[in-house]
Amino acid sequence: MAGTTRFFLLQIFFFISSFTIGTYLFVSNLQSLASLQQLQTQKAVDYHLKNTSLNVDAETLSTQLIITFNLNRLIIKDLDGNILDSEPGRTSLPALADLIHNSTPLIRPQYVVNNDSNLKLEFTINLTNEIEYAQTQFYVFVFFIITLSFVPFISVKTIIKRAQESIGNNMSLLVDSFIEKNDKNSQLDTSIAKQSVSAIFPSIVRLNTYLKRKQQEIENSALSIKQQAFKDSVTELGNRNLFVEYYEQNIENTEVNQFGTLAMVRCSELQLINQTRGFHHGDEYIKEVAQLLLKAAGTYAGATCYRLNSSDFAVLLPNIPIKESERFGQDLQAKFTEYQRGVELSSVANTGIVSYSSTKPLGELLSQVDTALSLAQSKQVNAWHVQKESDLMDNVSANFGNQNWRTVIDDVLNNSRVQLLIQTIMPTNRSARVYSEILARFKTAEDQILPTASFLAMAEKLDQIFHVDKMIVEAALNSIKTLNLAGQFFGINITARSAHDEQFLIWLERRLLKDSNISSKLIFEISEFGLQQNVKASKRFIDMIHRVGARITVERFGVGLTSFKFFRDLKPDFIKMDASYTRGLEEDKNNQYFMRLIVDLAHRIGVTVLAEGVESQEEKHIVEQLCLDGAQGYYIEKPREI
Known part of the structure; x- marks a missing residue:
């Protein structure tokens, strides 16, 4: 592969060098051709002007000169600078020559002055045919060096490709045999290696060991990345993604019916703290609430805590009936109230509590616990509210949280x-x-x-x-x-x-x-x-x-x-x-x-x-x-x- 690359680079170098030299010679040839033709034409026009009858008018003289000397552009003036006749340019240069002419002018205006006839001529010559011929030769040259540069490379690529296919077939045979023997935990027949590519057989063995080690590292890394993706950066608790995955895998989609209690805790003062004290104090407030939740949930076997968004936490208490969850709500309220006294806040958080089971979809459960949370917010400071199944049977009670808030707001x-x-x-x-x-x-x-x-x-x-x-x-x-x-x-x-x-x-x-x-x-x-x-x-x-x-x-x-x-x-x-x-x-x-x-x-x-x-x-x-x-x-x- 390295040899192919070197060969390709050499061919590129040959092409660039040849193209550069050819271009230089082409430009030099055009400049020499233009300079020689212009000098000869200037002398011929001067000679013609000296031998022309003084009675010839400027228009006739202009026609004679353009036809005789193949001029492209001509201006005839008297010695005082008055224009007697002019012929604009009739032809343009070919594309490549015109590009060269724009950077280094090939055809320049020529001047002839004749005092006897009181005339001053300014003209440019027409070299279109000569330049087109030179340009055609340059194109042929470029095609030739392209052929010399890239055709050998294509041939070499074809040969190398065939060699690679042969080696690949032997490698495939060896790898298939190696995998088959490894699956059967038997010794690999070295004769197969000798028949194919015995020189790299030890490398295949080392590669197998390396791949197994890398596979283990990738699995460990993927597990670590998953844990980071499912972790809240402020509290180190699981985030909403982990909560959803846990509920779907361990509660909703299990064969054995699971039950327990879900508590949603909303930090009521986060926005106010962020606005008045700064986001650093807001983060500290969230961390403290998270620690209080962990302490309260630590007394329940299998309890897990999650931070769902900026201000909401979820706590799952497996195998805890709704009646017993009231003790959890009271414990949380006591902890929040104690924390509130030390930080001079008007409140800390409210808690909504509902029961869950495998038959209850997560969306419905979150809607119910949000209603319970609304009811808790409309009560006293740091209040909690348990939403029982009997409350949820009546469709009218689904919005009781909003109705209770309306009562509170009307009272205020x-x-x-x-x-x-x-x-x-x-x-x-x-x-x-x-x-x-x-x-x-x-x-x-x-x-x-x-x-x-x-x-x-x-x-x-x-x-x-x-x-x-x-x-x-x-x-x-x-x-x-x-x-x-x-x-x-x-x-x-x-x-x-x-x-x-x-x-x-x-x-x-x-x-x-x-x-x-x-x-x-x-x-x-x-x-x-x-x-x-x-x-x-x-x-x-x-x-x-x-x-x-x-x-x-x-x-x-x-x-x-x-x-x-x-x-x-x-x-x-x-x-x-x-x-x-x-x-x-x-x-x-x-x-x-x-x-x-x-x-x-x-x-x-x-x-x-x-x-x-x-x-x-x-x-x-x-x-x-x-x-x-x-x-x-x-x-x-x-x-x-x-």
């Missing part, structure tokens, strides 16, 4: 069960004008704090979000008025769905005009993603806010990668950088460069830039260095009662 709205907290945004320079953000927390009739993210999500799902936003605005205005805080600036969060609703817009405008002295101190926060959903409605909302004297903050900026033309058209007053840009800012030079660019562009259009999720002294220092106007986060100030 009817009794204004909302608690307001504030978190100050610290200005980073003396000229910056910032504000304190008002945060809403919702309570049950038992004075338990509901998970904020779950409450707002269910309120939007059940078309109650407009009333929730109205309640928050009313509560904020009343608190500011009651506590005589009209001299301070406050931010209030508004959902995009409310901001884009015309009826809500009308109500909000009338309500703000009613307390115009307070309205001028309010800043309404709405997410960048929400504004993008309906730009026209967003502009209408922002125009109304500015009309009543209030201002606008675009929060979670940078997630949607919205263009600054979008903000120039909407004219917000503040943008609040998403917490993901603040996390680890002191070490991430790319984030620093991006935030500095945002600050420069925002300041050019008169927009104040704030940072949220500032959790350390280093992050605060970098925010100040990057010239942001304000910083918000647990390092600056934790939420407190208004």
Whole structure:
């Protein structure tokens, strides 16, 4: 094979060398031919001009010269430069010669001056026939060297191919015999090797040993890769893929009927922690919940835990009846409540519990446990709920989770069960004008704090979000008025769905005009993603806010990668950088460069830039260095009662 490659490279070298030399000679020949013909024609034209009668007009002279000397182009002028007659070029060079002519001109304009006849001639000669003949010879030469270069190679390839086929047949015979003997665990007959390719027979034996070792390594590697593909990187638990595979192989598709309990645990505060404290704290929160689940499930034989997505965990408790699973729910709630006290959260997680069996498909089971989880979320903090089979028999009860949420939301709205907290945004320079953000927390009739993210999500799902936003605005205005805080600036969060609703817009405008002295101190926060959903409605909302004297903050900026033309058209007053840009800012030079660019562009259009999720002294220092106007986060100030 190496010899074939060398032979092929030599043939390529021969072709390139021959082609290069032939091309050089061809170009040189064309240049010599053109130079000689042009010199001869120039002398002949000069001689003809000296012996031509002075009475011949320019047009007749032009015709004579073109016909006599086979000129391609001719211009006749008098000595003052006036054109007496001209004949444009009639023919063009062949393609290859024209390509050469464009790089190194072959045919150049020639000049003849005759003072006696007061004439000056400029012409080019016609060498089309001569060049076509030379070009044809060059093509023949190229064909010849191609033949000499590649025909031998094709012949050699044919010979080698036949030799390889012969060797391959002998190899196949030897390998088949070797496999047959190995399958029978008998000694290989060496006479077969001698008849075929005895020189490589020992190599075949070594190859067999090597392949067996490699097969074992590949199997081990595939097992390791499968384990990595089925493992969650944060908690080291199995992921959703492993959960589905385990359920299908060990429960759903087994001959022996399996039964047990499935618990789904949803981390209620993950989104809030990611937004306010940073993703690092969110990961730590998830790890702690995972450890609590492992401790609670560790007392049950064969229990397995999985992380299904960012906020949901699944726990399978084999052979545990639904009645006994209540103890598991109580144990989890106790562990979550104890953890909650140490980390200052409004809640940790909720748990939905259902029974499973081999006859129940996984899709149906997940739908039932989601309903149980919805019921648990509508109860007290860190609550759990067991969805029994008797509850599932009635089709009407399938949506009981949503109905229970509706009851809870109606109770919150009817009794204004909302608690307001504030978190100050610290200005980073003396000229910056910032504000304190008002945060809403919702309570049950038992004075338990509901998970904020779950409450707002269910309120939007059940078309109650407009009333929730109205309640928050009313509560904020009343608190500011009651506590005589009209001299301070406050931010209030508004959902995009409310901001884009015309009826809500009308109500909000009338309500703000009613307390115009307070309205001028309010800043309404709405997410960048929400504004993008309906730009026209967003502009209408922002125009109304500015009309009543209030201002606008675009929060979670940078997630949607919205263009600054979008903000120039909407004219917000503040943008609040998403917490993901603040996390680890002191070490991430790319984030620093991006935030500095945002600050420069925002300041050019008169927009104040704030940072949220500032959790350390280093992050605060970098925010100040990057010239942001304000910083918000647990390092600056934790939420407190208004």
